[in-house]
Amino acid sequence: xxxxxxxxTGLQVSxxxxxxxxxxxxxxxxxxxxxxxxxxxxxxxxGGTFIDTARxxxxxxxxxxxxxxxxxxxxxxxxxxxxxxxxxxPAAAGVRVEDAFPGDHIRESLQTSLRASGLEAFDVLQFHVxxxxxxxxxxxxxxxxxxxxxxxxxxxxxxxxxxQPENGVELVRSGVIDTVQVIENVFHQQPEEHLLPACEQxxxxxxxxxxxxxxxxxxxxxxxxxxxxGDFRAGYFGGDRAAQLDRHxxxxxxxxxxxxxxxxxxxxxxxxxxxxxxxxxxxxxxVRNVExxxxxxxxxxxxxxxxxxxxxHRWERxxxxxx
Numbered sequence: 001x002x003x004x005x006x007x008x009t010g011l012q013v014s015x016x017x018x019x020x021x022x023x024x025x026x027x028x029x030x031x032x033x034x035x036x037x038x039x040x041x042x043x044x045x046x047g048g049t050f051i052d053t054a055r056x057x058x059x060x061x062x063x064x065x066x067x068x069x070x071x072x073x074x075x076x077x078x079x080x081x082x083x084x085x086x087x088x089x090p091a092a093a094g095v096r097v098e099d100a101f102p103g104d105h106i107r108e109s110l111q112t113s114l115r116a117s118g119l120e121a122f123d124v125l126q127f128h129v130x131x132x133x134x135x136x137x138x139x140x141x142x143x144x145x146x147x148x149x150x151x152x153x154x155x156x157x158x159x160x161x162x163x164q165p166e167n168g169v170e171l172v173r174s175g176v177i178d179t180v181q182v183i184e185n186v187f188h189q190q191p192e193e194h195l196l197p198a199c200e201q202x203x204x205x206x207x208x209x210x211x212x213x214x215x216x217x218x219x220x221x222x223x224x225x226x227x228x229x230g231d232f233r234a235g236y237f238g239g240d241r242a243a244q245l246d247r248h249x250x251x252x253x254x255x256x257x258x259x260x261x262x263x264x265x266x267x268x269x270x271x272x273x274x275x276x277x278x279x280x281x282x283x284x285x286x287v288r289n290v291e292x293x294x295x296x297x298x299x300x301x302x303x304x305x306x307x308x309x310x311x312x313h314r315w316e317r318x319x320x321x322x323x
Contacts, residue, residue: 001047002297006077006278007205009155009178011123013077015272016297017050018043018290019209019281024053024060033063035286040067042287044074046294052181052207052281054081054128055113065117079124079179079207080117081159082109090129090161097134101127103143110152123154124179130158132170141176155179157205163318165191172198181207184277186217186252186270187315200276208271208280216245217267219253219260236319252313256306268296270310 003012023036040051040063051068053060061080068076084091084100091100110125125147127140134140144156157179160168165182172180172195180199184191188210199206214236215221223243227234237245253260271280284290302310 001049001294003049004278005205006050006124006155007178007199008203009124009205011077011155011205012075013050013279014048014297015277015279016048016268016293017052017207017279017281018048019283020051020053020060020064021057022283022285023063024058033059036063037067039284039287039290040064042290043284043294044071044076046290048290048294049075050077050079050207050279050281052079052209053117054083054126055109055116056081056083056128061113061116065119069118077123078117078119079126079157080110080113080122081126081128082106083128088129090164091131091134093131093133095131095133097131097138097140100129100131101134101138101140103139106140106143107147110147114152121152121154124157125153125155126157126159126179126181128159129161130168130171131161132167135170135174157181157207159209160195162320163188163190163316165193165195169194169198172202172204175202177204179205179207179278181209181281183210184208184271184274185211185213186267186310186313187213187248187317189311189314190316192274196274196276205278206274206276208274208277211268211271211280212264212282213245213267216249217263219249219263221249222246235321241319248313248315252310255309255313264292265296265299266302266306266310268293269299269302270307272297273302273307 002015004015006013053064085105086099147153155178157177159181182191223246225242282293
């Protein structure tokens with residue numbers, strides 16, 4: 001496993017991180033606690049240090065905390081998220097920050113997360129949505145600063161709204177945050193235009209999510225794939241979306257001259273190729289997935305030819321609505 005600086009925090013994190021949404025039983029079907037715990041243990045065993053969870057991920061914080069407490073002196077970095085009080089994903093234009101992240105709600109959510117995880121503090125606390133309209137408004141910043149002083153969190157960041165990377169640039173430039181989490185992948189390259197350069201300039205750590213396009217860049221979602229009701233992917237890949245994806249993936253692997261099984265590795269390395277990126281979190285519900293993604297960390301950078309080919313396959317769209 002390779003390691004990078006998480007922006008100006010001074011923390012060293014594994015460049016492949018553990019995305020813990022899928023193990024919590026909220027939105028993903030098929031997670032088994034025993035398998036999830038084994039996967040987390042294996043992630044730490046192979047050198048993984050960065051784990052990302054959230055209050056809204058079902059039992060995820062509980063499972064993460066159970067494992068992390070067994071490795072208290074091994075330099076693990078755990079991030080969680082505060083859901084918006086109004087439960088609106090993403091943050092809509094015109095919504096007041098007082099309705100989404102009032103100070104008392106931030107503190108109450110963190111205390112709930114600490115109880116669920118059994119941890120004394122989180123390394124990074126993130127807002128689960130964001131709007132740049134909130135810069136300089138509300139009491140959220142004073143609350144975050146107080147939580148830092150009390151030792152309940154070490155650093156603060158936001159999770160940028162899905163496919164809205166520009167809606168965070170002002171916050172980065174304000175100098176009041178330590179990290180941003182954002183969707184960045186072969187298909188969605190928009191963050192490279194403004195957000196990632198701003199983060200690099202202001203030394204803000206970048207946590208990339210959805211580098212595999214919710215499984216779309218694994219090659220295992222085809223035109224015939226169907227997901228169980230209750231699995232969010234049933235909507236994400238609903239209608240004719242799976243067929244659209246299949247056509248784009250086939251064109252991509254043909255252009256690269258690779259077998260489709262090689263695509264996940266190249267997709268993760270594409271995200272890692274961005275200079276501002278500190279870590280790329282991937283969902284890993286099995287030991288096999290952990291070992292495969294950890295191996296990616298050690299394979300080194302893509303060639304300039306590979307990067308150029310991948311960039312030609314940009315395909316901007318937002319599927320986080322019902323098909």
